[in-house]
Amino acid sequence: MAQQEFIIERYNPDTDESYEESFNVDVQPGQTVLDSLNAIKWDQDGTLSFRMSCRHAICGSCAMKVNGQSMLSCQTQVDAAAERGDPIRVGPQGNQNVIKDLVVDVNKFLNQFERAETWLEPYEDQEPPEREYRQKVEEFDHWSHASTCIHCGACYSDCTVAAVDENFLGPAALAKAYRFVMDSRDSKREERLQFLSEEQGGIWDCTRCYMCVQACPKDVLPMDAIMELRTLAIEAGHVNNHGVRHHKGFMSGVRKRGRLDEMMLPVQSVGIGRLLTGNLAAHKEMMDYTPGAIRLLKSRKLLTIAQRHGANADGREQIERIFEEVEAEKHHHDVDAEAFGAEFETAIGGH
């Protein structure tokens, strides 16, 4: 039996006092961080507060920060968390208000699911089936990863956008929304994609930082779901936003020169069409970029295409050809998908 030091970030709401407290715990091989918290509570300080229930990584209650990263404390062994004999630092989840010690107010996190209406909306004009609503195994396979969420909040706790923006829907709710967008039994696919594209704090506010993918104890891959939602939203025609203009502008630079054209990108993201039609908000956005551009000029970072090394890729015609081929293949695929869709609709009776 070995001793392990735990440093716990505590908060006492009665005195509004935040402090760190150190505890030494005797640990056995295989002992988890949660076991250790229980040992502290039972033997050393009964006032230590934390959430827990199943102890089998399925209820999602005991997610907290261990050495700065959110994880399920019942799934994390002391041996794995202890680095070179250093103390293990345990703190509450991030991006949410602390109620007491390791207990946070999860309402902000859970409210995002309600905002995204993440429940099944069946086809109303369809007779309910005699037994359950069914779908094909292949269909389920495509989004099954997103169905394994246990709402532990680890992804939301580590999300870099939620850290600066309360309005962001967050990885878990977006992954859940994806799950219903992909579900062939759901009737609101189009409305969902529109909402997720246009809502402030929707899919285009994600930074692609992979924090959620790393934090998730169930391999939900929330960020991958968000990225797929972007592709689906563009395909569904929800293109009038900065994110899509940024994507399209980026593509056009690479198609033309094989390189990103970062000088044109801000203009393209604001939208050349918006600027030409005298959209005031668009012109204000453009003005906001001016000081930055002047700074780049002053520090001799803004080079003309002619001054730049490697401004154009050799073999640009090959890159252009690839763009054309992929476009043609996609069109071909769309035709196939339409045919499949028609067949599918016949099979399920008219949807």
Next chain:
Amino acid sequence: MSKYAFWPGCVAQGAAPELYTSTLAVAEHLGMDLVELEAAACTGAGIISDGEPYLQDVLNARTMAMAEQMDLPLMDICSTCVGVHRLAAEKLRDVDYRIRINHHLAPEGIEYRGSVDPRHLLWIVLEDVGIDKINSKITRPLEELNLGPFYGCYLVRPERTLEFDAHPTRRDSLEQLIEILGATTVTYDGMTKCCGFPILTMNKQNSLTMAGTHLDEAQSKGADALVTPCPLCHLNLDAQQPDAAKVIDRNLNLPILHVPQLLGLAMGLAPEKLGLTRHVVDTNRLLNKIGV
């Protein structure tokens, strides 16, 4: 002489030309032979894949096929490029997917066989060049400097793709480099977080709040400068620093160095040669501190 297929990435050829020149200077000094992939395309940076994931994979398969054809390891100098290349390499281990993608490379007479292991200059310096060789080249140990690492998301996540289990030293590669060069590491919460650059044109407020928060945290913990392997982070942390300071309402004055600039300084190369004059946040105070 160790030879590499070298992909500079668009920003090193655009708004961060000092990254390109400092890389060449340092590579020459370390005896690395870089064969530049001049016909390769932008990795897509995860932005092409927003709507066209398949196209992004084709472009990256093409780049990797070029390195493979030369039988050289692939070197990137941008965290984002490494991350996107590695994600593509991971997907292209699937033989059926590779066959489909290779149809688009066949007209050019190339094929991707799935063997490329894309790496960052930072990893290559530690894994191939090695600590002994770096030590032998240090003429100006950076003992006076307190440096904060700023990794860029794709050099720390997802761990699966970066193969941290097989290469545990990659977890703290920047701290290792800082210590080898004689400086002291300043650790802070933001060092592995997002700089905000990917959403600069979508949500400037959020983007600059991220950059400002990390800069302020590192500065208040005593960092003289940050060092980053990612030129996109550099753009948000350096070029946008005055705006980020306004957004978070703090005074910020923290120079941001590229990895090869830091190496070059410790190896005695001239600041002009490393492009240290091409920064938005002035680097003079930092250079004075090490007596340059």
